[in-house]
Amino acid sequence: MSRNKSVLLGCLSLIISVAVAGPEWNILSHRTKDGLSISLRNYCESWRMNVELHNIREFQVVPEECVGYIGKYVTSTQYKVDSERAIEEAIVYLSTSCNLEKDGKDAWIFDIDDTLLSTVPYYKKQHFGGEKLNLTSLEEWMSQGKAPALENSLKLFNEMKARGLQIILVSSRREHLRSATIDNLVDVGYYGWTSLILRGPDDELMGVQNYKTEVRKQLIGEGYRIWGIVGDQYSSIEGLPRAKRTFKLPNPLYYVS
Template identity: 60%
Template sequence: MARKHFFLLAVTSLLICSAVADWNILHQRKKNNVVSGSGLKKYCESWRINVELNNIRGFEVVPQECIGYIGKYMSSSQYKADCERAIEECEVYLSSCCDSVKGGEGKDAWIFDVDDTLLSTVPYFKSHGFGGKKLNLTSLEGWMENCKAPALDPTLRLFHKIKGRGFKIFLISTRRESLRDATVDNLIKVGYHGWSGLILRDLSDENRRVQHYKAEARQKLVKEGHNIWGIVGDQWSSFDGNPKAKRTFKLPNSLYYVS
């Protein structure tokens, strides 16, 4: 009897694990045969929204059926409007919470991501399948070295507003240290200047999870006495871990996932 009970428990556990591993909106939709016609647009919109909600994590490529949809969204006025709205909320927070900062001791800080927060990689992905192909890091870094990434205009505006209020601005990026000169040149070229620190990954950070690398960078800032009022980024891994900012603001990005 005990042996039979153990066998049933083992089978049940296996089925549960299989169900968890298999849970994916794409898989479920295919099983139910609803990814077709008008249902495809709804599915792709659902996939995009669940990426933004951080329900879908760790994806390596955009679902094949949704490449066209995601490409249109990331190139659209709606994407620009969504970014603008997020930045407007950031500006509301800035105007309502931080009057005491101006003229302070210079230890109040904001943090920005670089790619798809300050600079846009959409032009690169437009020429490389809009996330439908597994990322070729060598190719992407070659594009970054050419300093052709445009600014996200709402974030450029916010950057200078925050700087004008007396905050220290720190840029924490997943870019490698070897891209420092190109990154600085690109940022200045499109209108960013006056940040207090640009933190890039060195060799010791190569194999670390992004959320741990960025959390440790924040820890160093806090140990130096900085108060982190806000973080603006396009990836959830930019906000995970401690210490946390008083507020975080996420920009949309359905092209890739960085953990």
């Protein structure tokens, strides 16, 4: 009987030690393969960075142990600074490397969600990417037209407009959201674009990257010179034909292929 008590006490001790250790207990046993001691914050920052480097792909949810960290990041000054730096680089490129012909065919492509408009308010209610995407729920939120502008992107948008570029919005939003999308964009300061291209029923049969490359083929076929693309997903900027330059905004909340 005493032996059983000892075993029971040992198990209880292990359970208590795990509980006290909290969410960091299972993160690589607190060490990297090189023996470096790490924390939960180190692990989650590394995960986020490798998403941005495109080493981590096709993830469906943010790792449960990193949800809090990702939530803090996308609502932080650091997220705004990271976005601002990307936009500033686009402005430098526009100012120094774009020999615009100003014949109505100089173009720039913008994605919409988390490029011009922020979906962070929606994902805040969805465990900051910790829950699988519910497209119906997301589209219901989009239809309300309450997404705020990303301020740095609005600055770039207005810079493009002032320089006479044709601004083309290419989104994986579906066509039935056109009216709500236009109202939302105009309400937060985006107006004067050349065209807004959304996914029709036929486009839904292909992946987002293929859909967006097909749009670029069509635009180039119409004579447009695509000087740049800004997007938050690699599927918005990769594939052939390419723009002359692409700029990736940070987004560790979800992955679209």
